[in-house]
Amino acid sequence: MLVLSRREGEKVMIGDDVVVTVVAVRGDTVRLGIEAPRDVPVNRPEAREAVARANGASVRFDDAAVESLRRLHPGSPRR
Template sequence: MLVLTRRANESIVIGDDITVTILAVTPGGVRIGIDAPRDTRINRAEIVVAVSDANQEALQTAADSSAESLLLAALAGRGTTP
């Protein structure tokens, strides 16, 4: 990981088309501005993690539900009820 020190109104350039500017530094956090092409996706890390976790949970729920349905169908085919 590259670590840089920047002050308010200073920038860093990433590649040819992304500029990150420090807008303000306060005790509560740092405000940054990102100038990038419209087709560049920019997300906060915690949002990416939350979406990934939700997708994994949904996938697991679907897999559990599907397995349960298959088991019930197999039992029903044998004339057995759970």
């Protein structure tokens, strides 16, 4: 891990097209501004994990849910 010291207003380049700017430092909180191409995902790890958990929960189903869907579409094939 590379550790850098920066002051407010100072920047760090990551590759050729990602710029991280220290926007503000207040107590033990640092605000960062990140400029990156739209195709580069920028997320906080805890937000990314929450999305992954929600996506995992959305694809889980049980027999009762499957039967409820079959009642909505009675002609659907059974597996």
